Amino acid sequence: MRKVKIRKEEFEEKVKKEYAARKKRKSHPDGIFEKGNRWFPSDDEKCDCCKEIRWPSWNYPFSLMVHCRTKKHVRNLFLKDHEIVEEDAQKKEFGKKVFLASICTSIKRPVVLYPTGLED
Numbered sequence: 001m002r003k004v005k006i007r008k009e010e011f012e013e014k015v016k017k018e019y020a021a022r023k024k025r026k027s028h029p030d031g032i033f034e035k036g037n038r039w040f041p042s043d044d045e046k047c048d049c050c051k052e053i054r055w056p057s058w059n060y061p062f063s064l065m066v067h068c069r070t071k072k073h074v075r076n077l078f079l080k081d082h083e084i085v086e087e088d089a090q091k092k093e094f095g096k097k098v099f100l101a102s103i104c105t106s107i108k109r110p111v112v113l114y115p116t117g118l119e120d
């Protein structure tokens with residue numbers, strides 16, 4: 001599956017919205033109820049973080065259901081089909097290179113650049 005590229009702020013916003021919806025029971029994690037009322041997430045819903053969770057049992061039938069409503073899980077779930085692009089960081093880096101290049105051409109002789117001295 002191809003991942004959707006998304007900016008970090010947009011991604012965080014999506015996670016926040018889905019987390020809030022799940023908390024208010026407006027949205028539900030994808031899964032099935034089995035005998036004994038235990039709930040299990042579907043393969044699409046399952047993430048690496050779910051492996052650390054207590055397996056649903058008679059005494060704890062919703063252990064994974066509760067986990068799938070956490071922010072940590074929602075974030076991991078969205079990371080499965082989203083790729084965060086640091087667009088702003090790239091722009092900043094590009095801007096710095098243009099700045100350094102213009103210094104080099106205006107001085108017209110070899111210069112030693114000390115990156116730390118040029119930060120901020």
Ligand SMILES: [Zn+2]
Nearest residue numbers: 047049050073
């Ligand atoms: Zn999980």
